[in-house]
Amino acid sequence: MRPFTSRQLEMTWPRLLRTVSFRLAALYLLLFTASAVVLGAVAFQAARTTLHQQMAARIDTETAFLADEFHTGGLDRLLAVVRSRERATDALEYLVQQGGKRLGGEIPASALMRPGWTTVIMSEPDENGGRPEPVRALVSDLGNGVLLGVGDSLTRMTEVEEAITSAFLWTIGVAALLGIGGGALLSRAFLSRVDAMARAAEAIIDGDIAHRLPVRGIDDDLDRLAGTLNRMLDRISTLMESLRQVSSDVAHDLRTPLSRLYQRLEDAQAHARSVPEYDTAVAAAVREAEGLLQTFAALLRIAQVEGASARTGFRTVDLSAVAETVVDAYRPDAEAAGYHLTADVTPDLFVQGDQELLTQAIANLVENALRHTPMGTRINVRLLHGATGVVLLVEDDGPGVLAADLPRLTHRFYRGEPSRATPGNGLGLSLVAAVADLHRAVLTFQNTMPGLCVRLVFPAISVGRSQTSKAGAA
Template sequence: LEWIEDADEAIFHAFSVAVLVTLGLGIAGGALLSVAFLQRVDAISRTAEAIIAGDLASRIPVRGTGDDLDRLSNTLNHMLGRIADLMEGLRQVSNDIAHDLRTPLARLRQRLERVRATAASVDDYAVAVDAALAETDTLLETFAALLRIAQIEGGARPPVRDPVELHAIVETVVEAFTPSAEEDGKVLVSPRLDPAVVAGDRELLTQMLVNLVENAIRHTPAGTRIEVDLTAGSGVVRLTIADDGPGVPAEERGRIFRRFYRLERSRTTDGSGLGLSLVKAIADRHEATVSVSDNRPGLRVSLDFNLHDGASAQPAGGGHPVTAQHSR
């Protein structure tokens, strides 16, 4: 009986010690973990407070261990970077707008002042009022274009994802602009036109192509050949507008999509420098990538779209892309 009692006691003792040690380790470990966790949560909230206080460049420290908190911090930092970029873009845009709308307004004012000082007859006034009206119309158009870009970029309306036959748009636009191109002594053709269906907004896509074709007509000398091509293959649709005009120097190619940006030599032509900003906004909305390159000589603008789900890039029954010849 004594032996059994000794054994019982020993077992009880061993269990007590084991439970105590486990409890102690558990509590200590838990405390350590929660202190480390709270410290990192503190770091996140400190960063948030710094940003609220105005330090937009502040970022959450990342330990590099790749744990859950690190991943969260990385994602939050990424988000903060994106917001900072957008803010910077916004600041630049408002600067550009203020800057570029001042000039025509100042010109208008000068004109009116001059008329007031020099006009001798009612006819003089009539001419001046007509000129002023024309200038205000241009200004209003500029505002309308700005608002339209903002609307498309801001996604005020949910994006339209209708199946759109891009080849039909190219055909319509090329047909519509051929007479004015010819009038200017330019050739507008679309040598290759694969059938391609993308998801998007027909009206916006048409506007985008119109802007690009208009540019190729407006910013090139007589005798220029303008080619609009549509190629479809392996899930990607590429729309290319290429001319053999003067092109855009490599260092300026990144800037032409900015609002109001125009090359020095284009300052005397009509336009406000918003056409390509609209093109970029529409392309972004359609998840299409725009690239500008040298057409040797001339400018080549390419837009890569994803093929609309379930649509076929290839014409039915044939493995080869259709080549439509427009001999205009």
């Protein structure tokens, strides 16, 4: 991956235009504009139709009124009413003609040739000196050769339509500008967070493995992505620290057995003079080599468990049956060695996990208790349903562990002072800790005065016959 340069991280328009947020804003703006245009066209046509209908209704009403005046008062009455109405504000346009001769009104007589609706252009300028205006008129035949024309100017309707169109265009324009500006602001905010994440990634690439991607705490998509990547980095850091620790432990703790092996072989080469002496030296070297192989096998097993982040192979495991099996396997040898190994297991307690690893973990706990306590010690393996899950307890009444040693019991190769004379490589509890972490179980150690209690709490998936008293004790 090539590092981001300051030039690449600049807030430039080309970068803004290429962002997903800006493209989404632009797409939304396009859809909004298209929808607004369609809705605006429909609204405009509806308004235009309404205006025309109102004009037609007004003309029809006026025509009916004047026709009634003509039929009741004659032509003179009609002309008098037309002249009086022409002087009113917002007056209509009129024409009264007989035999082709205009008797009243301002509509050109030549424009009204036959009854019906028609559009005419006024031949005279309007009162403001503007251009002639179009008039929509209704011509009616009143009888006796009299034609009545009543019209209304289309200029006012055109002005209303133009005002509606102008307002609509301004609205679309302002919405487009706001959309573009909003998209740019969103893109800038998006880019600033992406750039911050890129800078954090560069810091990590440069060796600052403790650096993490910034999280704003607003739980949006970028926050969730950063949180996921941070958890991934935490996991990588843990594995790297574990690798460094293993390397250090191997270099430090295997130096002594390797030195002993080398010393034995060197002594055999320098001092052995007979076949029995060579056989004795070789047998001792083989025992040292076997111990080394067991140590490396344990380290490999721990590494395999710690690297098994995927839990897709987990199955439902009857932990009650596993605990009973382990105790039954160790009980004969334990009793023969002078220990009292018992089990108090609630049946039908299940967990999700790897049965082989769970068996190994319980076996390591039992073996650890047998190895580091004196003869006559009572060791009890309990399994019960606690308040937070399935609880495994391995308890003894031995000497316990120094309080200062409790936090280090799961460290690789760690052995407390009282245990250095006993067989072992200090990896048994490290494997238990790795298995617990893989199964998302909580591992704790507690001195019980006397003895030690090792507690493993697994998330439960099913509980059989629970025992209330035991759950309370846990």
